[in-house]
Amino acid sequence: MTILELLENDGRLTPKELAVMLDKETGDIKKEIEQLEAEGVILGYKALIDWDKTDREYVTALIEIKVIPQRDRGFDEIAEKICHYPEVKTVYLMSGGFDIAVLVEGKTMREVALFVAEKLALIESVTSTATHFVLRRYKDKGVVYKAPGKDERGEGSI
Amino acid sequence: MIDYSKILSDKIVKIKPSGIRKFFDLLNDAKDVIGLTVGQPDFETPWHISEEAIKSIENGKTYYTANSGLVTLREAISEYLLRRFSLRYEPSDEIIVTVGGSEAIDVSFRSLINPGDEVILPLPAFVCYEPIIELCGGKPVIINTKAENNFRLTAEELKASITDKTKLLVLPFPNNPTGAILEREDLENIAKVLRPTNIAVLSDEIYAELTYGRKHVSVASIEGMRERTIIASGFSKAYAMTGWRLGYIAAPAEITKQIYKIHQYGIMCAPTASQFAGLEAMKNGDDDIEYMKSQYNRRRVILLDGLRSLGFSCFEPEGAFYLFPRITNGEITSDEFCEKLLYEAGVAIVPGTAFGKCGEGFARLSYAYSVNHIEQALERMEKFIKKYN
Secondary structure, rough: OOHHHHHHHOOOHHHHHEEEHHHHOOOHHHHHHHHHOOOOOOOOOOOOEEEHHHHHHHEEEEEEEEEEEEEEEEEHHHHHHHHHOOEEEEEOOOOOOEEEEEEEEEOOOHHHHHHHHHOOOOOOOOOEEEEOOOOOOOEEEEEOOOOOOOOHHHHHOO | OOOOOHOOOOHHHHHOOOOHHHHHHHHHHOOOOOOOOOOOOOOOHHHHHHHHHHHHHHHOOOOOOOOOOOOHHHHHHHHHHHHHHOOOOOOOEEEEOOOHHHHHHHHHHHHHHOOOOOEEEEEEOOOOOOHHHHHOOOOEEEEEEOHOOOOOOOHHHHHHHOOOEEEEEEEOOOOEEEOOOOOHHHHHHHHHHHHOOOEEEEEEOOOOOOOOOOOOOHHOOOOOOOEEEEEEEEOOOOOOOHOOOOEEOOOHHHHHHHHHHHHHHHOOOOOOOHHHEEEEEEEEHHHHHHHHHHHHHHHHHHHHHHHHHHOEEEOOOOOOOOOOOOOOOOOOOOOHHHHHHHHHOEEEOOOOHHHHHHHOEEEEEOOHHHHHHHHHHHHHHHHHHHOOO
């Protein structure tokens, strides 16, 4: 197991804890993490939130985008342009039936649909968009979205 | 009405139920309690392992297997023992797949003990040994391991307990409840005492995969010990497979030949679906062990540091998933301390006395829980300690 695998699974692990888990020195772990951050291998640490359990109005959509790639820079320039919008949470270049996949978040379906129509669809060289709304999130970043169950392990322990 | 005292076995009526259960029942009645009591992993069985069992059922493999277990599973266990612990056992006649480590322990005792035989048992230890030895008509000879020896069994203690009647030594390491291990040197010293004798060893290695900082050494890998050792082990702790009830015995054929008969008549074979799961675990489960072990190790240090900062003296356990701190110096008993902690602080731990009289003064805390859970328990314990200081 590596620092990266452990941190990907739990970003809150402290250098001291990582040192215990990997049988290394805390100082060495700190240095290694600093280097991984400096190199841009580790880009950040975030919490996974199930917004459905909160009052927040919230909707996510997957947008399939087809584009005409630009001369010299291919898809990069368009993708980077899309990344500027804070509503856009994820941008992938895809193989298959469309070119760019975008995850967009908004308060309502209408807000997201308008964002697609008024912003994404208007970007030069975007030829078509298809919007798919997420109805329920079952698993994200390797984590299953469900309430912690009751601990039933005591029943049989001797 | 029938007089039940006339129909029940005197021997079994005399046996007491497990002392841990008593505490679990208290726990069930209390509200808002954080328990550090459970002796089983909090992880689910890795999915690729469960899936093999499901597949076997879908494919109609719902018959008995060979009495000693699927040949493929015995071969996989043999390879596993070689790969992980440098042990060589013949799949054909030196390995028996059992219903958990528990059956492995039970049938081992039953195939060795004659009435009147003495069985040397280091305590504190898991609760099942003493009653089963007694059911076999054997006499448990207790060695109280000591905190100052890190709860290891010493050769001197062993030597002092041996008599003409000694038949068997139980080696429950890595140890539940103390978390103690035995290193190669300890085992060499024990082997020196045993080699000239006809004393056998039942080595309960169910926690062999859960050691921290150093690899488990099996007593069977020490010179002159393989011929007299029965290894009882299983899948429960290493692969988070407690509910599958799957374990095994590895021992010389002269011994397994006898064990086989009890297993054959009493059990037939371990559950077939569980055996298919076990096969997958042995073949492709090394990474799962590594992952879970690193998580336990993290919790071990958090709980150990936490307890020490609350002023408890606690030796650093090197195996299993338990801590065994000293909780009282005799002002009150362990039982009283644990009840106070339960009712006043809402934290449940198991008094050390559940694992032998020498556990007085200590308690077992399991760290098979999430870090959040452990930290909440520590916060409650801190308030409790402050109230009394």
